[in-house]
Amino acid sequence: GQNIDQPTEMTATEGAIVQINCTYQTSGFNGLFWYQQHAGEAPTFLSYNVLDGLEEKGRFSSFLSRSKGYSYLLLKELQMKDSASYLCAVRGKAAGNKLTFGGGTRVLVKP
């Protein structure tokens, strides 16, 4: 099966930087995704990595190392509205290419 680990909760200050790590195990890796989910709302797509390296999109960046089974999501210039859960999700060919989510990391941004 697929196994995905990420920290349960993180706290950071407005304007700061936070890095959310995700480690995974899967057969036939076929992409890693990061989603943001505010309480009671649907997940919204943030980033997609399938090759090693850094993908930057505004204040959010995502990094992937396939050999280490490791990714991180970097949130810069934190704003209060960034308080949400951040979900790491992995797609694996051996699992029928289904997208499996990690438990999510709740980020709390304080003034």
Added chain:
Amino acid sequence: DTEVTQTPKHLVMGMTNKKSLKCEQHMGHRAMYWYKQKAKKPPELMFVYSYEKLSINESVPSRFSPECPNSSLLNLHLHALQPEDSALYLCASSQDHGTGYGYTFGSGTRLTVV
């Protein structure tokens, strides 16, 4: 149109009722999904439809019955549910199953079984 639309937004049903959840997208996506999400837990995959055919059923109880009438619509028929089935039911779509970018999620149906 870049949205996935789910109806109803909220549903309360008794254990003997039959109801249906509906999902619609007009982005030309050929893969559609049903996920179930309990409070403070990640979404869990239930079903995958690819090109209008059921390709993955994650051992979901038969009281949940999916249907894909055409490439834009996805239904989830509910019958004889249990209180523990109360959850947020999310529909999602993607260009293709297994390639490309992320899923677009609908805002979900919050289901309460009484």
